[in-house]
Amino acid sequence: MNRTAASSQAGALEASGARGLHGPACSRLCHRQRPELGLTQALPWQVPALARQQNKWVKVVGGGHSPSDIACTDGFLIHMGKMNRVLQVDTEKKQVTVEAGIHLADLHPQLDKHGLALSNLGAMSDVTAGGIIGTGTHNTGIKHSILATQVVALTLLTADGTILECSESSNAEVFQAVQVRLGCLGVILTITLQCVPQFHLQKTSFPSTLREVHEGFLWLTYVAEYEALDPVILSVNPHEVF
Template structure:
């Protein structure tokens, strides 16, 4: 019999949301998960599974039962022929990357961090960049989930395809994802070429940049016209990464956090900080080669608030120019660097922000230096207004103020997803306050 414990306090990575679940479980098998769901049904409790706890929103919070699958983190099968790997959903991508390395395999794309679980990244539509690469959910070829009734369902393109189209980006509301099968490729090194440019140049030549590199992304430094751009491409060259404690940690981390903290008392110095950091760290060209996951992952520094909407790729220029002009007209609003701009290929996953269109993700950020909250409401509201104006859809893991009415307009497949959800979870066992706003 699996035992839950009381007194557990959950906090997400950014420490922006937390909850105190009545009971916290760490099951070791599907049978134990079934016992937890049976108990929840008997006591009319809600259940939330948490992966790496990295979602910046309250999507993983629960006051009733919380289930962490960190003991269900094994690799079940590696098929070297098809280059597919089947894992238990609690495995962290950091652990998976290491095991895949050993077999000469790798995931074709990853987000900025790997301390996230296989079940978690496909829960919120985690993405990276590359106009020919979909969000991470598009790497899923099959999965199994346990529904509220305890039934285990397998789905893929060939078995329960409609459920697969929903469960590949599941929001944690269809059931407990038990296993995930991911399409990998042969392991590869990536060469990253970093260069500086201007916002105007990058936007005027966007198609050219997108065609010049498999994984193109850029950072715009608000209050300036400066851009730091990155071409990342597979290479046969051996790793040649250099890291320097002084530049990476002292300058890039400790000094920056201190300066951002000072700017909370004197917001008018923030544009100078953005300019100074661009000049100090991002203005010169550089190159490095490393194994793919070490290039995909990057240092996300300290705690932060973020918003990240996907807009049709052809609206990239329009949206960024609108945001830049608004900041220029409202100098009392300050914005931290970077605005991170990435790209993803369209797909057919019902609640994917890239559903049926190639997309540009525009991630805005406001750090919380030493945990101190920085005013960001005006910036946040205007950003959302622009994103909605250009037909955007918010990242499911990150901040947004959208409700069911918005999602119904944004997603042609919203009603279909909701009816699958209602069928699999008629009593709303897997809902929480975040999901109530989405579905009610």
């Protein structure tokens, strides 16, 4: 992919666009070292180039739900929020190509219009497509692999500004390595996900006391080999004392 084409596809990268970063599951906080390092509407390869000039690290942040401090840095913090478009939907192959900053919650309605869906999800959809790959987000149920296994292709911005097209047939080793990269291998720009035909979910809810849940928890995990379309949700009385 040449740089001209990449700039129109990649949209806008926002580097150090926020004053700090913290996740909902941790108390860690990082601040950019100097305000002038912030870049808005930057062409994607300009960020690693400027980082090399100033000998700074580059980190990427998605939805901010990971409890780790991997994204924290005193160098460049790239926020992918403006790279949030659906680029292509291939109904024949049942595949969708998106920019890495799109939230799954925004992707679902777009897939719904084409009669498609992601085969499985984690506990929440307020996460980015790039983030679920980078952090190894797991799914629901025992019959599904992690979300990264739904990726069939992606484009990767490397530290020297090169943009690689990666799949099982092109740059295959990089393609395997970049899944669950933990922020250590470039910036994912676009992702092609394998979808499935749209389906309906059946939810079964029932109330239970904290004592019942506590005493039967291990038994539930033993017998709960639920089908992917038949999850069970427990509503626990928080006032019950055990």
